[in-house]
Every structure is written in structure tokens, then in C-alpha cells.
Amino acid sequence: MTEPRMTLRGWTLPQTPTGNAALLPAPPWHYSGEIIALDFTADPDAVAGLVPPGFTPTGDGSCSFVFCDWSSAAEEDQRIKDDPAKGQYKEAYAVVHGEYAGKRAGRVPFIWVDSDLSLVRGLIQGFPKKLGEIHMTRPVELGHGGSHKAPGERFRAHVSAMGRRLIDVRVTIDEDRPKTYPKGVAAPLVHTRLWPRIGSDEPAVLELSRGTIEGFQVGTVWHGAASMEVGSSEHEEVELLAPTAVGDGWVLSMAFSVTGGTVEPLAATS
Amino acid sequence: MTEPRMTLRGWTLPQTPTGNAALLPAPPWHYSGEIIALDFTADPDAVAGLVPPGFTPTGDGSCSFVFCDWSSAAEEDQRIKDDPAKGQYKEAYAVVHGEYAGKRAGRVPFIWVDSDLSLVRGLIQGFPKKLGEIHMTRPVELGHGGSHKAPGERFRAHVSAMGRRLIDVRVTIDEDRPKTYPKGVAAPLVHTRLWPRIGSDEPAVLELSRGTIEGFQVGTVWHGAASMEVGSSEHEEVELLAPTAVGDGWVLSMAFSVTGGTVEPLAATS
Amino acid sequence: MTEPRMTLRGWTLPQTPTGNAALLPAPPWHYSGEIIALDFTADPDAVAGLVPPGFTPTGDGSCSFVFCDWSSAAEEDQRIKDDPAKGQYKEAYAVVHGEYAGKRAGRVPFIWVDSDLSLVRGLIQGFPKKLGEIHMTRPVELGHGGSHKAPGERFRAHVSAMGRRLIDVRVTIDEDRPKTYPKGVAAPLVHTRLWPRIGSDEPAVLELSRGTIEGFQVGTVWHGAASMEVGSSEHEEVELLAPTAVGDGWVLSMAFSVTGGTVEPLAATS
């Protein structure tokens, strides 16, 4: 005799009959954030070691480091936008600049976030996320307690993990830059989706992938001189990103949606 | 013979020869913040039990609950504004409305913050601070990841301590209110400075006090319907604030400076 | 011409030429922990809704809830044992008791941990992990500051997530129980490994799995009366585990190794 049984539902674990306990739903996902970023160059050989076959770095070690204070939402789960404990988080990541499939592209070798939603949502996309403690100067509208988005004002962002400061960035705003898209946030990213399998030498998932981005917009882009400190941790390899030169710094608002993703062909290496 | 010795310096502990390790310097302190607040009434007897002699509650149990995302700075220590890990923090507090010395005043019976700087700076002023975990909807400028400061948008803020949700507030913006100062943030506060002495039944410090506030300003004040959930914890008495009615909700930017403080006469109770 | 390129290494992301930045290596993994647990029954229909096809609950809603203060190590990465920030973490999980493939088995419908290493290591195995804030009475050896492992002593453990208390457990030790293996920790677990694929309705990975456990041992097992409080959160469904009866409580040390894992056949549902 057939015993009726409820189906387990949920795009991610945990699964239940309703699916309401799952950590997150499928895209579309919406993002609105405040950004502090800078461009820099690192040792070209070190940078070349951090990208997958098929991705060609620019050759001069061109990178960006980006901090984001995100508000995020999911089309299929109103609870994420409604609860700031669930939908809001901070993120810090490096971008290596180069080309993939003949077009300008970026690669994120390292990234830290401060929520489980973002950690797992990132790993599913191929972002190599770990947890970190991230602090960013929050622009203020009034008074003298913080920095305004205005010339002469100083912004700072840093990320630590396991109690070790990894990256510390400072930007002093010089001017606004109409119609500018800083390359640190504008490069289409190529990720490696990797999910190991226990009891096998072969991963369960190993593929290059890209997110499908829609509705990308930036607000007023503020620009200025920047500096960068790279720390050290026995659990990380951020020394690979030690700057050989530091370029422009950026402070801006940004928004976009991730509506899906694609699996990319793994280019031959010869 | 007199042995030369360096003097220990620091407005607070720890003290060193330079004073550079002290947790914080004396005022002036500057504050810039984003506020989510609501007005409510609680049981008038419960409210009357939370105020000191000399402070007369309004009689109808009138209170506000205020969440603040603060950026703070200190005139004498540039490091506080320069490091978001040091100067930025979140705060959640109740205000009882009433009169003191014949003028409108507020009393903060409960307050939680998420940094040591703010905890100790508050205790020195007489704010009864404990640590808590605070989340607030951060207004966004672009896109669909979060809530904008605009009619129809929903804001939420909640505070938990020791893993127990204490207060959870929701506001849906209806309109802006030019030139409005929500009473939750506009009431001059009367505090009890209390510092115990070990080995004595008498405290080392016990006095009523007020901060000297300068440069108070608010930005556009957004207004709307609000709701409030009051939780429970064996370490708190927030049930005393269970709402009998919930009034207006508010979303705004605010700034001011604390330039000093005064000790107030303890009014007779008869 | 073939361009030599370094291979990206790492059992998990992030991958680098050395593999040293990966969040964790493959098994074997070793675990040593302090446990506070209790047995309880919940609504049998609710419990039946939380298990996968092929797993038959006991029918009386028999469950356990287990808190663990873990020290963990990995054979291939000495850094995990050497750094308490990396290898140590706390865990809280429910176990549904039943049968799978004709043998006694357990199913973990909900689990929270407080480190990224444990979160991702768990998801790879099929544990439905989220982050939570976990506190457990740590047994003391001397003095009156805490509870000793001895008759009459009280232990407590609780887990919260997003600032909401989910489960709160109390155990008062009555006696030790030689050669007892509490069922909450002794049941072989059957997991669902689920990894979604963006841009597809089919998950990238969906399979039942079991860990290969070696060297399982328990220390002196302390036993006593227990109680359990189940909270509520809009992000969880812990109400499904509301106890209809609460049984024995347990306090013990435990250790084992995970040396691998197997994929299990998905039993027919009819």
C-alpha cells in the first residue's frame, strides 16, 4: 500500500514540507549597496596564479579591492528584504582584471562576508566566500559624527578574519566623476563553482560560471586618492595581493539584480 | 631623592604615559545617525516605576522607542571618526516622556548598544547601557535590494540580548513631515549617574545629570504607521513596556554634539 | 605554443596555487566535544514531514536535541587543530529517530553552528546548517563559578539565530550511567546532500548520504531530568519540534572521526 508522504521542499537545505526554513530561494535576487573601492596592481605572476584556464589577466597585475554594504532581497521570499538581520550584510573582495572569451572580465580570488545567507548564496554562484568581520565608513547626511559624500571627506573600510586584519583601505574624496563606472564594480565576473564530494577524488560540481546581471546602476561616483594595507593570516594568502602600486579610490551607491546564471565552457589551456 | 616618574594619562582606563590606549576622551563628542522610532503608551504605573524622584511622567504612559545607527566622533581623538570599527555603532532605547524641573523631559530606562566605546561612554553619562545585537533597515538610494526613504516603503528595527529578541519595531512610511521633531528624539534626557563602590553600601557616584547638547538638527522626517513587538528575557524587564497603544512611526537622519553635562538637584519626593 | 600555468588547488574554494587558502581539506576529520542533550517526543506527523523517502520514523515522534562544544582537526591541515579560532565551534541540532534500510538511524532536520568551517563542512556532508549563536554550560573542575559534572549540578544550553531564541535546554544531573550511549548521539545519520544550480530547475547535487564514522567513544555519561523550551522565528520552523513529552537529559564527552562517506540509494516511496 502506498503511504502518502509530504515532499521535502527548499531550494537549499534545510528542507521541510513548506520550504520555509530553507536558507535562501532561487534568483531573482536584488542588491542595493554602498561601495568603497580602490584600484591597484599586484605582482603579475601572483595574479596569474589566481585565475582559471581561459581567463587572461591584463598582464600588469591590475586588480581592484571592493567593500560593499549590501541590502539584498529575493523575489520569492519577502522575509529577506523585510528583516535587516537576514537581508543586510557586508562584503569585501578582490577582483583580478583581464579577459575571458575575448571580452573584458573580472575574477574574484578572495571574498569575505558577514552572514550565512551571503556565504552560501555566494558559494552556489562560485564566489569563494569565507566569513569575515567588515567595517566601512557609512556616509552621513548631517553633522560631524561621520564622513559626508563630499570633497575632502575621508572614507575607510577593512576586513578581518579569525582576528587578523587582512585588507585596510582608505579613500579621500577629491571630486565626483559623472558617468564613471569604476572597473572594480563594472567587470563581468567569471567564477569557479566547486562543490566537493566526500568519498571521491572528483568534485560533485566543478565548472566555470557567470551570473546574469540586470538593472545595473550606479549613483553619483565619488573619486579620490587611496591607500591600502595588506595584512597576513596563516589561514589566508592575501600577501599575493600586496600592492605594487595603488590607484584611484571610489565611493558610490550601486544596485543590480541577479536573475540567473550560465555555465561557461572551460577553455583549453594550450 | 625624588624619582621622576611618568604620569598615567587617559580620561578613562586603561591609562598609559601617552593616554593613547584610553577607551575614549572627554567631550565634545559628535553624533550623526539614521533613526527608526515610534511612539507608544505603556501601563502608566509601570512607567512611573522607571523614573527617578523629581521626574513626573505624563500620566498616560507616553513613551517612545528609538533605534539609531550612529557615526560618532570625538574632538580630542581623531581615531574615533577615522575607524568605522571604533566610531560607528547601533543603539536601541526606550524613552519615558514627562516633566523635570517644570519642563518637558525624557527618561531612558533601558538601552542597548553594540560597542564598548558606546557602552562606557553611555554609563559615564548615566545611560543604563548593556550590550545587544541590533539590526535596522538601512535606507538605500538605488535599486530593489532594500527600502528607500519614500512613501509606501517599510522599515524595521529590532534588538536582542543574550539571544532573546527584546523589541521589534516596524514602520511603513506614509509621508514626510516638514519641520517636525519627533518627541522620541527631541526630549531633553535626565539620567542617573550610578557607579557602585565595592566594599561599601554607598555608591561611589549617584546623581541626576543631563548632557549639554549643541547643534541638534534633523533631516527630512518621514512618518507612518507603526507596530511594536515586546519580547521577554530573564535578564531584562522589557515587559514593563508592553504597549497599550502604538502611535506614529518615524524614519529620519539626526545629528548633534554633546559638549558637556550638568549635575541636577535631586528633587524632593513630597 | 603551450603556456605553462599553475593549477588552482583546494578541496573547497578559494583555490590558489598552493591550496592553502581553501576553507577546509577533505577528510579524515577528528572531533572531540562536550555534549549537552535530551530526548523528547514531538508530533509524529510533524516529525514524519521532516524525513526523506526511505527513512521511517519510529512513529511516536521520538527525537533528541543535541548541543556540542567541538574541538575539531583535519588530518591534512594542521592549522585547524592549532588555531582555536579555526577548529573550535559550537553546534546545536535536532535528531529524528527511526529506521533506514532496515536499521536504526537518525535524521537531522535542523542544525545551527557558529563558524564558517563547520557550516560549509556540514553542508558538504548534507547537514542542513545555518549560523546561530550557541551557549552551553561549560563543566568546571574547581570552585563555585560554574557547574561540575556531578549529581545535583545544573547544565543549560541554548541556540538563537537572527536574534531569536530557538531552543533552550536544561539538564540537572542525577547520576552517571556506565556504558550508556544516549540515542541522540549514537544514531547513524542519513543526510540529504543538496547543492542548487543557478539557471536550472534541477539541483547540481541531490542524494542521500552517510558519513563513515570511526573511533567513536564516549566518556562518563551523566544523566538526569531535563526540560526544553522551543521558541519561534519567521526564518525557521522549529515549532514543528514542540515537545509533547520530554525525556532524559545527558551530559558527556564524546569523540569520533569522519573518514569518508557513502552515497545511499534513494528508497522507493511506495
Add this chain to the structure above:
Amino acid sequence: MTEPRMTLRGWTLPQTPTGNAALLPAPPWHYSGEIIALDFTADPDAVAGLVPPGFTPTGDGSCSFVFCDWSSAAEEDQRIKDDPAKGQYKEAYAVVHGEYAGKRAGRVPFIWVDSDLSLVRGLIQGFPKKLGEIHMTRPVELGHGGSHKAPGERFRAHVSAMGRRLIDVRVTIDEDRPKTYPKGVAAPLVHTRLWPRIGSDEPAVLELSRGTIEGFQVGTVWHGAASMEVGSSEHEEVELLAPTAVGDGWVLSMAFSVTGGTVEPLAATS
């Protein structure tokens, strides 16, 4: 007519009619903990700059650094022992060794803890506490997941604040040392109780003080070679403790009670 009014109660803020919301009650307080410590010497001039008038350092820069995983209780408030979220915390502190009033004494120039109860309880006593993130190897009883209290086993402890690693200590156990009291934990401490007053150049409280300790006991004392790393932070002056030599390391259980305290005469400086 006299209006009856409830008295505000509470040894600390917040005060309420019951006193049940206060952060902590008066002593007696009981402590049971696991300790990882080491002895070292720092620059004698730097050390001399960290002690108050009347305290004479040993002259050779003799110091200890101590990490404690505390369980704590208060005679007048059972909730502290009963809730691990309230009574348990970690602590990291330096001790300068010397003499005060003709007897061996210690001075704590820097200390970090990870709970508000401990932060404020410490400040009341004169410990110069700040918040920090502290991790310590937790000794295990079974298996291979962690370190046992046994020869050859490695222990580690570190403290970070504002995302900067401040002190990192490693001890490899060599042997047990019967009837040994490591000087880092055995020195009677002399504190400066300092509580500032806003609106005055004179502090509200400034006095030397000592705790009244009863029931001090240590368990088996494990001993071995140690090493120490001192970091840097713009908010701290831990560089003053840069080791000129590192001595013995210690792993032990410890317990005591604080039953009161005394105010000490401020010795003349000439």
C-alpha cells in the same frame, strides 16, 4: 500630600523597582576557569610607565600574559550561573610584576573581555577592560579533535580587538608541576578605579584598590615552553609589552571568589 513612589533598585544601571534588570549585583562573585598563560620580560622603562605611584616593578621588566575561559557566578543573582550566555566569558590580560606596600603585587595595564557583565564588573574594580575577541585551546578529554592536558600537547590563545590581533600565545606542555602557583595568576593585583565626570576636570572616582580574594585554588598545573607574538593596533599600546625574553608557559584550572575590596592609600612618589 506625599505621593508614594517606588524606589529604583539595582547595584548597577539599569535600575527598576525590582532591581532585576541591573547588569550585575554586588559581590560575592565566584570564578572557575581554564587558564593559558606565560611569563615574559618587556622593556623595563616601558613597564615602569604602566604602573601607578607606589607600585615598584621588579626592575627587569618581568610580566605575565594570562588568558582565562571563565565561568562566573554571583551569590545574589542565580541567573548569572544559570545562563551560560550571562556568566561565561573569556578574558586576556597582561600583568606587570612588582611590589606594593612592601609586598609582592601585580598590576594589570591592559585587559580585554568578551561580555558586558565582565567589562563593567571589571571597570568597577579598576580593571582597565575593553572588549576583544578571544580564542583559547579548550582542553579535551577524548579523541583527536583537540589538545589534551598531557605532555607534548600544544595550547594556543589569542586576543584581537577592532579586527587587529594583539597578543598570540603558544604553550607546549612538557610536564606537570605539583604545588606550583604560576606568578601570573598568584600576584595580588593593585588597580586604579577611575570613573570620569563630564563637565569637570576632576574624575568622579580616582583611587587605588584591591580585591578581597577568598578560596583561591589551582588544579594540576601543566608547564612547558612558550612563545608570544605581539601585534599592533592604532587603538592600543600593546607594543609596550614587546617581549625581550619569553619564559615558562602554563596550562591549569583555577578558581576563587571575590568577596569585597579595599581602597588603598596612594603612596607618595618621592
